[in-house]
Amino acid sequence: MDALRSMWVEPRPANPPDSGTRDKALIAALVGWSVLEAVFRHHLAPRPLLLLATVVAVAPLWWRRSHPLRTVAVAFATLTAVDIGRIVTDERGQLPGSVSATLVLTYSIFRWGSGREAAGGLGLILVWLSTTLVAESTNLAETVAGYAFFLFAAALGAAVRYRARIRLRDIDQAKTREREQLARELHDTVAHHVSGIAIQAQAGRAVAATHPERAIEALATIEDAATRTLTELRAIVGVLRTPQDTEFAPQPGLAEVEGLANGVRGRPSVEVTVSGEFHDLSPAVGAAIYRMAQESITNARRHARHATRVTVAVTGDADQVRLTVEDDGSSGLVGRAPAGYGLVGMQERATLLGGTFRAGPTTDRAWRVEAVLPRTGTPR
Incomplete structure (x- = not known):
C-alpha cells in the first residue's frame, strides 16, 4: 500500500525538454507512413476515418512532455469514439500504422506525467485498447500481444523516469x-x-x-x-x-600537488610541473587545484585505456591559476562518460570559486581536464 500511495502522489518530473527537430522528424515520418498506407494498402478503414485517426494519434506528440495527460485524453478518447463508430456501423477495416504513435503517448504519460496523471491515462488507454481489439476482431494471440505492447511502453516510461530521478539524486549528492x-x-x-x-x-x-x-x-x-x-x-x-x-581539519593545497607524482606507483606514470607566480594565492584555490588534480589522476588510472602517462601542469599568472591534466590513453565511451560524478564535483568546485572547468577528449583521442580559477577564489 505504501508503494502504491507513493506512486499516486508522485509529482511530474521537473524541467521536461522542449519539443524540437526530432519531434518534427517523428511526426513527419508517421504522417508519411499513413499516406503510403492509404495509397498502397487494402482493407483499410474509410479514408475520413484514416485521416481522423492519423491526426489524433500523431498531432498530440508535439505536446506529450508538457501536457502528457491532455494529449493522452484527446488521442485515446477520440480513437475510442472512432472504434465505437466502427463497431456500430460494422466498418471492420484496419486503422493506419501511424496509430502506433499511441505507444509513444503511453510511454510519455508514464515518463512525464504525475502519478495521478499516469493512473488516469492508463485507464483511458486500456478502454481504447479493449474497444479497438473488438473493432478489428482480433484473435487471442493478437489481443495478448496488443496488451503486452502497451504495458511494455508504460513500464519503459516508468523505468526511464525513475532512472533519471536516481541520477539527479546522485548528482546532487556529488555536489x-x-x-x-x-x-x-x-x-x-x-x-x-x-x-x-x-x-x-x-x-x-x-x-x-x-x-x-x-x-x-x-x-x-x-x-x-x-x-x-x-x-x-x-x-x-x-x-x-x-x-x-563538517569536519574541520587541515587540507592539502598547492604545495602538495607535486607530491601526487610520488604517490602513484605503476602505470600510468604521473608527471607534475608547477610554474608561474603563486604568492598571495588563496588557500581555497590551492586546495581546489590539489583536489581536482587528484581526482583527474584517479579517473585516468581507472578509465584511460592503454594509458602510459598522465601529465599535470599548474600555471599561475597575475590574475588566475590554470590546471591541465592530460593522459595518453584512449578516450573510449566505456567509463569516460562526461556526466560522471567526479566531473560533476570538479565542475561544482570550479564554479563556486568563480572559475571555469572543461573535460573531454582531445584531437588525438586522449582525455584532457582543464580548470581556470581566479587567484582570489571569489565566487561569481
Missing part, C-alpha cells in the same frame, strides 16, 4: 560532498587569516608607543588580511551546508 569539502578548506583559510590579524594586532600594540611607523605597517597588514578574510567568509556563506556534518 553536496564537494560543497562540504570546499567548506572545510575555506574554514582553514579563514582561520589562517584571523590568526595573522591577531598576531599583527598584538605586535602593533606592543610597538605603538615607541615605533609608531611600525604600528602603521601592522595596521596596513591587518587591513589586507581582513579584506582577504571577508572574501573567504563570503565564499563560506555560499557553500557551507550542515555544520554538524
Whole structure:
C-alpha cells in the first residue's frame, strides 16, 4: 500500500525538454507512413476515418512532455469514439500504422506525467485498447500481444523516469560532498587569516608607543588580511551546508600537488610541473587545484585505456591559476562518460570559486581536464 500511495502522489518530473527537430522528424515520418498506407494498402478503414485517426494519434506528440495527460485524453478518447463508430456501423477495416504513435503517448504519460496523471491515462488507454481489439476482431494471440505492447511502453516510461530521478539524486549528492569539502578548506583559510590579524594586532600594540611607523605597517597588514578574510567568509556563506556534518581539519593545497607524482606507483606514470607566480594565492584555490588534480589522476588510472602517462601542469599568472591534466590513453565511451560524478564535483568546485572547468577528449583521442580559477577564489 505504501508503494502504491507513493506512486499516486508522485509529482511530474521537473524541467521536461522542449519539443524540437526530432519531434518534427517523428511526426513527419508517421504522417508519411499513413499516406503510403492509404495509397498502397487494402482493407483499410474509410479514408475520413484514416485521416481522423492519423491526426489524433500523431498531432498530440508535439505536446506529450508538457501536457502528457491532455494529449493522452484527446488521442485515446477520440480513437475510442472512432472504434465505437466502427463497431456500430460494422466498418471492420484496419486503422493506419501511424496509430502506433499511441505507444509513444503511453510511454510519455508514464515518463512525464504525475502519478495521478499516469493512473488516469492508463485507464483511458486500456478502454481504447479493449474497444479497438473488438473493432478489428482480433484473435487471442493478437489481443495478448496488443496488451503486452502497451504495458511494455508504460513500464519503459516508468523505468526511464525513475532512472533519471536516481541520477539527479546522485548528482546532487556529488555536489553536496564537494560543497562540504570546499567548506572545510575555506574554514582553514579563514582561520589562517584571523590568526595573522591577531598576531599583527598584538605586535602593533606592543610597538605603538615607541615605533609608531611600525604600528602603521601592522595596521596596513591587518587591513589586507581582513579584506582577504571577508572574501573567504563570503565564499563560506555560499557553500557551507550542515555544520554538524563538517569536519574541520587541515587540507592539502598547492604545495602538495607535486607530491601526487610520488604517490602513484605503476602505470600510468604521473608527471607534475608547477610554474608561474603563486604568492598571495588563496588557500581555497590551492586546495581546489590539489583536489581536482587528484581526482583527474584517479579517473585516468581507472578509465584511460592503454594509458602510459598522465601529465599535470599548474600555471599561475597575475590574475588566475590554470590546471591541465592530460593522459595518453584512449578516450573510449566505456567509463569516460562526461556526466560522471567526479566531473560533476570538479565542475561544482570550479564554479563556486568563480572559475571555469572543461573535460573531454582531445584531437588525438586522449582525455584532457582543464580548470581556470581566479587567484582570489571569489565566487561569481
